[in-house]
Structures are given as C-alpha cells and as structure tokens.
Amino acid sequence: MRIAVISGSPKGRDSATLRYVRFLQLNYPQADFQVEHVAQQIGKLEKNKAFFDSLIDRIKEADAVLWATPVYYFVVPSQLKRFIELVFERNKSAAFRDKPAASLTTSIHFFDHTAVRYLHAVSEDLGMHYSGSYTAEMNDLRRPREKRRLLSFGKIMLACFEKGSAASYCRTYPPSPAMSFVYRPEEPGVKIDPAGKKIVIVADLENPSANLAGMVKHFMVSFAEQPELINLADKDITLGCRGCLTCGAENRCFYDKRDSFREVFEGSVKKADILIIAGEIRDRFLSARLKRFMDRSFYMNHVPYFGGKQVGLIIAGPLGHNANIRDILESYIRLHDGNLSGTVTDEASSSKDIDALLDKLAADTIFLSGEGYLAPPSFPLVGGRKVFRDFIAG
Ligand SMILES: Cc1cc2nc3c(=O)[nH]c(=O)nc-3n(C[C@H](O)[C@H](O)[C@H](O)COP(=O)(O)O)c2cc1C
CATH class of the missing domain: 3.40.50.360 (Flavodoxin domain)
Structure with a gap:
C-alpha cells in the first residue's frame, strides 16, 4: 500500500512530526510511506507548475493520504494552508477523491483539536474518507506508553486504509454553501468620533x-x-x-x-x-x-x-x-x-x-x-x- 504523506512542517526532513511517520514506517514495512515536503517546498510548488503537477500525479497514484503536520496557531502552518488553497484553485481535488485519509499532528496539545477539525473538514471537501486523527505531543516518542499507542494507531489506520471508502462514516462537516450575494456599500450617514483611539x-x-x-x-x-x-x-x-x-x-x-x-x-x-x-x-x-x-x-x-x-x-x-x-x-x-x-x-x-x-x-x-x-x-x-x-x- 502506498501512502502519500503530506508534510506540513516547514522544517522538511528535520520535522519532529516526521519522526512519528518514520516510526510507523519502521514498524509497518508492508506500507510505503512516501513523504512529500509540501510546506518546505511551497515556494517552488507555487511558481513551478510542472513541479506541482508531478506532486499531484504522485498523490493520484497513492492508495491513501496521511496529513503529517505540526499545529501552528490553532491550525496548520501557513505553507500547508497555501498548498491546500492551490489544490482547490488549480482544480486538482480529483487526485484526492475517494481515497482514505488520516492525520497525524504534533504539538503541545494547545488547540490541536481545532487543527484536526480543519484537516478533517478539508479532507471531506476533497472528497476523501477521513478515518481518524493521531494527536501526538511533541515529545511522545520518548514515552514507552505513547509509542505503544502510536503502534496501535498505525495498525488501526492501515486496516482502515485497506478497507478504503468502506471504512468511512457520513460527513462530519457538511459542505460550506456557495455565496453569490454581491455587497454594494453605501456611505454611512453619521460619522463616529474615534475618541482619540488608534x-x-x-x-x-x-x-x-x-x-x-x-x-x-x-x-x-x-x-x-x-x-x-x-x-x-x-x-x-x-x-x-x-x-x-x-x-x-x-x-x-x-x-x-x-x-x-x-x-x-x-x-x-x-x-x-x-x-x-x-x-x-x-x-x-x-x-x-x-x-x-x-x-x-x-x-x-x-x-x-x-x-x-x-x-x-x-x-x-x-x-x-x-x-x-x-x-x-x-x-x-x-x-x-x-x-x-x-x-x-x-x-x-x-x-x-x-x-x-x-x-x-x-x-x-x-x-x-x-x-x-x-x-x-x-x-x-x-x-x-x-x-x-x-x-x-x-
Ligand atoms: C509558529 C508556531 C506556532 C505554533 N503553534 C502551536 C499551537 O497553536 N499549538 C501547539 O500545541 N503547538 C504549537 N506550536 C508547536 C509545534 O506544533 C510543535 O513544536 C511541533 O511538534 C513542531 O513540529 P515539526 O518539527 O514537525 O515542525 C507552534 C510552533 C510554531 C513554530
């Protein structure tokens, strides 16, 4: 099974999150975790269309998608956010459609749940079947109990990925409605005194x-x-x-x-x-x-x-x-x-x-x-x- 690992860390190979992916790879050699450093390479992905398209082709070829990202300010790093925008702007969501997906985040557990909700909703918007999240603390790999937990998650995730779309439940995040209303501002009648406030x-x-x-x-x-x-x-x-x-x-x-x-x-x-x-x-x-x-x-x-x-x-x-x-x-x-x-x-x-x-x-x-x-x-x-x-x- 080929898993496209979308790395959201701007640190590329030095990412702490990718250590968790390497741990899974070592313990589950039957799966092939192919890491794509999208956050670190966002400049090139944005400017070089052929480079972006070849990444999309690799995702299309994969059996499943794993978002592997640090939590940055309640969500994911802006570089990963930009990659997701590019996928929608360039109409490439078909490369993700119907694939099983999961997410693995590292953080200090400060609003990691809102980052997971973001990734879950985006996965569903891309037409993927989101099977679950693993919310690691950044030092969990030093803790034997947490390593065992991660091993279990890996087993469960791979079992879900094997089942493909059959493993998913109904959508958790309904699609956002398209908005067509055009706002035409008028001049306000009365001006407000800012009372010296900047x-x-x-x-x-x-x-x-x-x-x-x-x-x-x-x-x-x-x-x-x-x-x-x-x-x-x-x-x-x-x-x-x-x-x-x-x-x-x-x-x-x-x-x-x-x-x-x-x-x-x-x-x-x-x-x-x-x-x-x-x-x-x-x-x-x-x-x-x-x-x-x-x-x-x-x-x-x-x-x-x-x-x-x-x-x-x-x-x-x-x-x-x-x-x-x-x-x-x-x-x-x-x-x-x-x-x-x-x-x-x-x-x-x-x-x-x-x-x-x-x-x-x-x-x-x-x-x-x-x-x-x-x-x-x-x-x-x-x-x-x-x-x-x-x-x-x-
Ligand atoms: C700009 C920035 C914002 C961060 N925001 C959060 C946050 O909102 N919540 C949290 O728990 N950790 C936050 N962190 C900590 C990272 O998520 C954590 O260090 C992560 O393990 C780094 O993973 P990486 O080495 O794969 O990039 C932030 C770190 C940085 C640099």
Missing part, C-alpha cells in the same frame, strides 16, 4: 471589487478620522514562519531584516487601541496570507500581544457554517488578552443590513474601548493558559 485594520484585500474590500471601505469611512489600513496583499511579507525558534531567546525573528513584518507588527498592530482583522474564508480557514501573519507573530513566543485591545472581525464567507473558524478566532483573540468587540460577515441578506452591522461594529468597538472592557475568561482561556503553564514548567 484604529488599525489588518486585511487581506486581494480583490478590490470583492465583498470584503467593500465592507472594509464602509467600515473605514464610518469614522470621522480614517483608521490605518494594512493590506497584506500589498505588503512584502511573503516569508512563512520556518519553525526555527531563533526567536526563543530575544523575540527576534530570523527573517526580521528580510521583510516588513516586524515593522508592521511592532509599529502598527501593537500600538493600536483597536484592531480589526478582515479576511475571506478560503477552504476551512482565512487565507494563507493572513495565517502567515499569525504564524510570524510567534516571535513574541508566549507573551500575549493584544493587551486589552478591542478586536473586531470583518469576514467574507460562510462563517455561520464554520463554527471551527469562529472558535479559533475567538480563542486567538482572548488568549492574547484581547476582547472580541463584534463580528460582521457578508451572510446578511442585503447591503443595507451589512452597512448597519458595520456601523454597529464601529460604534460598539469605540464604546467597549472607552470602557476598557475585557470579557471574563471561559474554558479556552483558562484551559489554554494551564496547558502553557504545564509545558513551561515541564
């Missing part, structure tokens, strides 16, 4: 005529003074986090001098009183470009960086059908000591309704910022902090 919008506005661009435009002009707009599509932040942990010692990223990420993050994002994140849903999360921005903020290590800011969300796409994305974004904001001031999507039924929701978001955000309000913690914040505490304490 408002920064981090957006991925690739298409200036898309709903998201219109929503951001309406939101911006609803203030008497224009907020600062950081359109990631126009920035030279093209390098994804390489997972090298150079940042561990002094919060300095290996790429600091190679692009403008640090300047944008330190100079605008951290100095804002109010932050708006504006993105479009692509497959089962926001764009890889926004994910790259999140991943690069890892240079702060585990220091919360929203420090009492109000954070609003402007989202284009079927958020109401993607509870996992909502969970991730809410937890991300809360774990960095921000307060979610509101969410507006283009799922409303008329442009007028969306205009009204954007006006409300603007007014609510200023009001909450004036109050300095931070909602009380609930499980993600309390539990998440304890996972970190235990990890750091060893």
Whole structure:
C-alpha cells in the first residue's frame, strides 16, 4: 500500500512530526510511506507548475493520504494552508477523491483539536474518507506508553486504509454553501468620533471589487478620522514562519531584516487601541496570507500581544457554517488578552443590513474601548493558559 504523506512542517526532513511517520514506517514495512515536503517546498510548488503537477500525479497514484503536520496557531502552518488553497484553485481535488485519509499532528496539545477539525473538514471537501486523527505531543516518542499507542494507531489506520471508502462514516462537516450575494456599500450617514483611539485594520484585500474590500471601505469611512489600513496583499511579507525558534531567546525573528513584518507588527498592530482583522474564508480557514501573519507573530513566543485591545472581525464567507473558524478566532483573540468587540460577515441578506452591522461594529468597538472592557475568561482561556503553564514548567 502506498501512502502519500503530506508534510506540513516547514522544517522538511528535520520535522519532529516526521519522526512519528518514520516510526510507523519502521514498524509497518508492508506500507510505503512516501513523504512529500509540501510546506518546505511551497515556494517552488507555487511558481513551478510542472513541479506541482508531478506532486499531484504522485498523490493520484497513492492508495491513501496521511496529513503529517505540526499545529501552528490553532491550525496548520501557513505553507500547508497555501498548498491546500492551490489544490482547490488549480482544480486538482480529483487526485484526492475517494481515497482514505488520516492525520497525524504534533504539538503541545494547545488547540490541536481545532487543527484536526480543519484537516478533517478539508479532507471531506476533497472528497476523501477521513478515518481518524493521531494527536501526538511533541515529545511522545520518548514515552514507552505513547509509542505503544502510536503502534496501535498505525495498525488501526492501515486496516482502515485497506478497507478504503468502506471504512468511512457520513460527513462530519457538511459542505460550506456557495455565496453569490454581491455587497454594494453605501456611505454611512453619521460619522463616529474615534475618541482619540488608534484604529488599525489588518486585511487581506486581494480583490478590490470583492465583498470584503467593500465592507472594509464602509467600515473605514464610518469614522470621522480614517483608521490605518494594512493590506497584506500589498505588503512584502511573503516569508512563512520556518519553525526555527531563533526567536526563543530575544523575540527576534530570523527573517526580521528580510521583510516588513516586524515593522508592521511592532509599529502598527501593537500600538493600536483597536484592531480589526478582515479576511475571506478560503477552504476551512482565512487565507494563507493572513495565517502567515499569525504564524510570524510567534516571535513574541508566549507573551500575549493584544493587551486589552478591542478586536473586531470583518469576514467574507460562510462563517455561520464554520463554527471551527469562529472558535479559533475567538480563542486567538482572548488568549492574547484581547476582547472580541463584534463580528460582521457578508451572510446578511442585503447591503443595507451589512452597512448597519458595520456601523454597529464601529460604534460598539469605540464604546467597549472607552470602557476598557475585557470579557471574563471561559474554558479556552483558562484551559489554554494551564496547558502553557504545564509545558513551561515541564
Ligand atoms: C509558529 C508556531 C506556532 C505554533 N503553534 C502551536 C499551537 O497553536 N499549538 C501547539 O500545541 N503547538 C504549537 N506550536 C508547536 C509545534 O506544533 C510543535 O513544536 C511541533 O511538534 C513542531 O513540529 P515539526 O518539527 O514537525 O515542525 C507552534 C510552533 C510554531 C513554530
């Protein structure tokens, strides 16, 4: 049996996750685990069509697919996210269709469940039969009990893969509905006084005529003074986090001098009183470009960086059908000591309704910022902090 292992680690052969795959290969020599370093090779996969197509051909030839990836910021590394986007953009999902699939993640168990949900939903969107996940802690291979557990998983996974599509249950994540509504923004009637607050919008506005661009435009002009707009599509932040942990010692990223990420993050994002994140849903999360921005903020290590800011969300796409994305974004904001001031999507039924929701978001955000309000913690914040505490304490 040939298994296409889609590696999501930017570290390529040095990936800790791939050690788990090698362990399975050693113990189950009857299967052929063929590793594809998609995250490490994402630049070439994006630019060189023949290189991308030959990878797709190998996936087509495989009997099953195993996603083997670290968890990065609640999901997978931006490089793997981009590969998945390319598969959909280039209409290559047929290469995956009807294959059995599974996922193997390594992490410190901090929101690894949301990463698994992402991979599960993407597998189903690609027409695969998802048979299960293995959520390893990054040091599990040092623990005899965990090695035995991994061996069992390997046996179960291979048995499912042998059965092929017969091994799957019904879909867990129904397809997201296609959205055809075209939003046409109007000028807001009354302008809101920003009350001296610095408002920064981090957006991925690739298409200036898309709903998201219109929503951001309406939101911006609803203030008497224009907020600062950081359109990631126009920035030279093209390098994804390489997972090298150079940042561990002094919060300095290996790429600091190679692009403008640090300047944008330190100079605008951290100095804002109010932050708006504006993105479009692509497959089962926001764009890889926004994910790259999140991943690069890892240079702060585990220091919360929203420090009492109000954070609003402007989202284009079927958020109401993607509870996992909502969970991730809410937890991300809360774990960095921000307060979610509101969410507006283009799922409303008329442009007028969306205009009204954007006006409300603007007014609510200023009001909450004036109050300095931070909602009380609930499980993600309390539990998440304890996972970190235990990890750091060893
Ligand atoms: C940018 C970045 C983000 C991360 N985010 C998470 C996370 O959200 N949850 C978690 O448990 N671990 C997180 N980690 C830890 C990695 O998942 C973990 O170290 C993993 O085992 C690395 O695997 P690899 O060597 O195969 O790349 C993150 C690491 C990096 C570098």
